[in-house]
Amino acid sequence: MPPTGIDAERPELPAHLAGWRDEFLESLRVEGAFSRHTLAAYRRDLDGLLRWMGERGIERFDQVGTDDLVAFMSWLRSGRGLAESSVARALAAVRTFLHFLVAEGELTRDPTARLPTPKLPKTLPAVLSVAQVERLLTTTDGGGWRSLRDRALLEVLYACGARVSECVGLTLDQLPAGLRELRLLGKGDKTRIVPLGLRAADALLGWIESGRPQLKGAVARREVFLGSRGAPLTREGAWRIVKTRAREAGLNADVSPHTLRHSFASHMVEAGADLRTVQELLGHASIQTTQRYTHLDGEKVRALHRLYHPRG
Missing domain, CATH: 1.10.443.10 (Intergrase catalytic core)
Structure with a gap:
């Protein structure tokens, strides 16, 4: 199936939030550790987080707590209908992004530190004869x-x-x-x-x-x-x-x-x-x-x- 994401046609993101997103993605691009497809997926996932924040009146990253991220993951499952693998990928993007914000001094604490990682079933890939x-x-x-x-x-x-x-x-x-x-x-x-x-x-x-x-x-x-x-x-x-x-x-x-x-x-x-x-x-x-x-x-x-x- 085509790649899944959590973005949609929505109003423009607040400039100060989108600015940090862009700076983060540019840092990953310069490091060269991620493919362009992973970077595109991270962008979609972070756009989903920022829009979710906006819909709930969360205007700054330091207002995001662990409980908020748990609610965000729940919204991905029920509100967006994403599979657990897509939720896990979105969490990986968010976790890496927030680590970046801590390193840059935008955050003083990491709200993902005590956040559980979704448990994925160990499935074997389907093959043809x-x-x-x-x-x-x-x-x-x-x-x-x-x-x-x-x-x-x-x-x-x-x-x-x-x-x-x-x-x-x-x-x-x-x-x-x-x-x-x-x-x-x-x-x-x-x-x-x-x-x-x-x-x-x-x-x-x-x-x-x-x-x-x-x-x-x-x-x-x-x-x-x-x-x-x-x-x-x-x-x-x-x-x-x-x-x-x-x-x-x-x-x-x-x-x-x-x-x-x-x-x-x-x-x-x-x-x-x-x-x-x-x-x-x-x-x-x-x-x-x-x-x-x-x-x-x-x-x-x-x-x-x-x-x-x-x-x-």
Whole structure:
């Protein structure tokens, strides 16, 4: 699903509050520790906090207490209908922002110090089987520019385990001769090189040589993936493509670009790839994030136990 936020079309925020927000976000941008997508999400979350403050007559940050933040989180759940993961992200943005205000001398105390962090259920990512991935790719067998683009997008997502932001941000300059690998720009603007399989390379080449030139203005664009009017494909557009193709393939409605990334990792681990290699390919900062893929195929583990254990 497209990225969720807590902003809406509302009146302009008070200048003195928005000024601190802008200074905070600029400091994060200069530090370079956050991707532009995280910064955009933080901005939406902080806008939600500032508007919530305004609606309740809270005009200064030093008027915000722990109880107020608890009420804000409750409002996110009930008033905005956000999932617990989105509430946790909003709290992370608010907590980091208020820490910044303390460091800058705008606040003398941190109201988040005793604020509990939302408990998130430990869920395993959904994955497709290899057969389901093939069904998904089969929906792009047509010869038009749209089929060529969608095929290339799906192949890159699955063959490289790329994030959707990495795919839509891919430029022609990142494509080496021969298309045997891709240079992806990941979180924190960190670059990694990932191999590109023959099928994915063929699909990408077919789109670039035969499909992309059909779109108006494509020659002037450096982005690899474009929309119907020749503008760069957005994250939301990529989500819609994957969901539309999944529906055509008769797959679960929850299939998303992330599902293909998870499927890539799961299939690599199942085939015997070591976790360090998968971690490198996915661009995970921590091996702990990658380890969850060792727990996905519970039935396979049980079957192997029955087969090899003397009392299985």
